Amino acid sequence: MLPFFLLRYREFGVLISVLAIAGAFSALSPRFATLDTASSVLTITAEVGVVTIGVAFLMIAGEFDLSVGSVFAVSGTLLAYLVAMGVPEYAAAALVLSAAAAIGLANGLITIRTGIPSFIVTLGMALFLRGLLYAATGGFPVSYKGEVLPVVFAERVGDFRVSGIWFLAVAILFYFLLHRSVFGNWVYATGGNRHAAKAMGVEIERVKLVAFMLSALMAGLGGIMYVSRFKIVEPVVGLDLPLEAIAAAVIGGCSLMGGIGSIIGAALGAALVGMTRVGLVLVGAPAYWYITFIGIILIIAAIINTRLSRYA
Amino acid sequence: MPEPLLYAKDIHKSFGPVAALRGVTMAVGRGEVVGLLGDNGAGKSTLAKILVGLYRPDRGELYFEGRRVNFRSPRDARMHGIEIVYQDLALVEDLPIYRNLFLGREPRRALGMLDIEAMKREAEKLLREIGINVRRPDDIVRRLSGGERQAIAIARAVKFGAKLVILDEPTAALSVKETEFVLDYIGRLRDRGISVIFITHNIFHVYAVADRFVILEHGSKIADLEKRCVERPETIVDIIAQRLRPDQVGC
Ligand SMILES: Nc1ncnc2c1ncn2[C@@H]1O[C@H](COP(=O)(O)OP(=O)(O)OP(=O)(O)O)[C@@H](O)[C@H]1O
Numbered sequence A: 001m002l003p004f005f006l007l008r009y010r011e012f013g014v015l016i017s018v019l020a021i022a023g024a025f026s027a028l029s030p031r032f033a034t035l036d037t038a039s040s041v042l043t044i045t046a047e048v049g050v051v052t053i054g055v056a057f058l059m060i061a062g063e064f065d066l067s068v069g070s071v072f073a074v075s076g077t078l079l080a081y082l083v084a085m086g087v088p089e090y091a092a093a094a095l096v097l098s099a100a101a102a103i104g105l106a107n108g109l110i111t112i113r114t115g116i117p118s119f120i121v122t123l124g125m126a127l128f129l130r131g132l133l134y135a136a137t138g139g140f141p142v143s144y145k146g147e148v149l150p151v152v153f154a155e156r157v158g159d160f161r162v163s164g165i166w167f168l169a170v171a172i173l174f175y176f177l178l179h180r181s182v183f184g185n186w187v188y189a190t191g192g193n194r195h196a197a198k199a200m201g202v203e204i205e206r207v208k209l210v211a212f213m214l215s216a217l218m219a220g221l222g223g224i225m226y227v228s229r230f231k232i233v234e235p236v237v238g239l240d241l242p243l244e245a246i247a248a249a250v251i252g253g254c255s256l257m258g259g260i261g262s263i264i265g266a267a268l269g270a271a272l273v274g275m276t277r278v279g280l281v282l283v284g285a286p287a288y289w290y291i292t293f294i295g296i297i298l299i300i301a302a303i304i305n306t307r308l309s310r311y312a
Numbered sequence B: 001m002p003e004p005l006l007y008a009k010d011i012h013k014s015f016g017p018v019a020a021l022r023g024v025t026m027a028v029g030r031g032e033v034v035g036l037l038g039d040n041g042a043g044k045s046t047l048a049k050i051l052v053g054l055y056r057p058d059r060g061e062l063y064f065e066g067r068r069v070n071f072r073s074p075r076d077a078r079m080h081g082i083e084i085v086y087q088d089l090a091l092v093e094d095l096p097i098y099r100n101l102f103l104g105r106e107p108r109r110a111l112g113m114l115d116i117e118a119m120k121r122e123a124e125k126l127l128r129e130i131g132i133n134v135r136r137p138d139d140i141v142r143r144l145s146g147g148e149r150q151a152i153a154i155a156r157a158v159k160f161g162a163k164l165v166i167l168d169e170p171t172a173a174l175s176v177k178e179t180e181f182v183l184d185y186i187g188r189l190r191d192r193g194i195s196v197i198f199i200t201h202n203i204f205h206v207y208a209v210a211d212r213f214v215i216l217e218h219g220s221k222i223a224d225l226e227k228r229c230v231e232r233p234e235t236i237v238d239i240i241a242q243r244l245r246p247d248q249v250g251c
């Protein structure tokens, strides 16, 4: 059972949505409420979820990251290339995560130094990286030859995959970072009222840089989890991911204006995305309905959150 | 007169062609509430910003606790014990009271974790001191009244060791009842030996709590009056409106 005492008003909205959607799919398909389905949902939730948590953290600090989809794809592809070149898998993963963090640092430095909105900077970064990826791969999928990471990130344990544990670990880590640490207090203050934060001595630029890096780092981790599961990456993977992650974060109670949101909410938002993807397949809806459905949920969730915030 | 807490001597400050301060000298005693008055553009806010290290004077000297000081930044001034509470208060509206109170100076435990229990305990104590015990440390600042917010912003400054608190129009946006509450709180600060510079346009507000009035006009000090020499607030209104010369106010 979910630990209700951890929930604030804002998370009740998404919790109710999750339960409602689960109920609806269970009514529509007898195969929804099974362990098998739960496993598929958790697998997808885990990959979307680590990215969503990074994006939510950055949103709370007051900035956007539209480059997470490209970072996700570049990370998976780079990992496959490095391993094919004979780099040991753990070293390759460490390199990929460092590269992802470096991209986040670049996003942050450009945003802070120039004052251009991060929405634009990271959109530019997304296009730039995606183009590089197409050029490097010639548009063809790259397959992953390693054996170790697929076990570490995607091995089946009973009915479930270990990626679920990684997601849980990331969620717990970020929970403590955002809600319990001094740095987390600065993140909320920076996103909520940067003038106030600055007046009280918070180094808001440093806070934002770290948040940009964490967002990219989590996108990199998502990419590694993805390639570990499929052992192949197409260069178009993750095209919808930035908007999916932002949608999941908003569904989970994050404000587009910054300063509001939570890790539990973001994780539940990602779960809702995972459930919708799997559920629509089970009820036999054509695949493209998925994004339409997410759009509807997003708008409804945003309305609920605005209403709830009046009582928070 | 005992050595003042703050002594500002012959402070000049210009912004391009605009001479905002033309040699202002003033002192603030320990536990004294000084009302800093004057018309729009008289130089009150500029003087305040110099005292907290936000601007550097073109000329003039600052002494704090008897020693010459030279503030390079607000952080410098804060380390000496001078804080300003701005009208926009520097509170994060979506954060609870206890997180606002410690913003930037959070008590830590191992691994950079917040000491949340300590924060809430202290916040509760502070709320009792201020006299808004109906509020819980967990309450979101957005839900507080203007007066409560003002009091919390002042209390935060005092809590972190301010010996001199500068309030720039703290009552400008408050209702009558909220104003009374803030004025009462300022009075209690004085009783604890904390000095206050109270900038306002409302002479009636400041008259209730101030011990002394400093009046600026076009960047110069035109009057510096003990409260006991001023029988009625209207006298000050008359001086600012130049219906009365300061030397006509006997004492
Ligand atoms: N940063 C600045 N740049 C240029 N001129 C300034 C600046 N700050 C203040 N001034 C000018 O200096 C003069 C004094 O301004 P100041 O804000 O100190 O007045 P004040 O007494 O606080 O007025 P008010 O009661 O309207 O707040 C004004 O003429 C103002 O226009």
Ligand SMILES: [Mg+2]
Binding pocket: B044, B045, B046
């Ligand atoms: Mg002013």
